[in-house]
Amino acid sequence: MVRMTVAGIGGFILVFIESYIVMLMKSYHTIEFGGMAPFISVWAMNFFLLFSILTHLKLWYEEQQTAKGETSNL
Numbered sequence: 001m002v003r004m005t006v007a008g009i010g011g012f013i014l015v016f017i018e019s020y021i022v023m024l025m026k027s028y029h030t031i032e033f034g035g036m037a038p039f040i041s042v043w044a045m046n047f048f049l050l051f052s053i054l055t056h057l058k059l060w061y062e063e064q065q066t067a068k069g070e071t072s073n074l
Contacts, residue, residue, distance in 0.1 A: 003054040011046035
């Protein structure tokens with residue numbers, strides 16, 4: 001549940017960071033997303049990107065904790 005919340009908020013923030021980078025690179029003053037649907041599509045892509053990264057980090061952390069527990073018992 002925490003991963004979904006962080007990915008949702010982070011995905012929303014990433015939309016604006018990406019837009020700002022595009023504005024700087026192309027010397028635009030504004031960006032038109034073309035409506036709500038394209039904006040939500042970009043947000044959804046960012047959400048799933050962050051969710052998969054957070055899931056990978058969680059699994060890696062759990063694996064590290066398991067390995068740490070196994071080596072301390074030797």
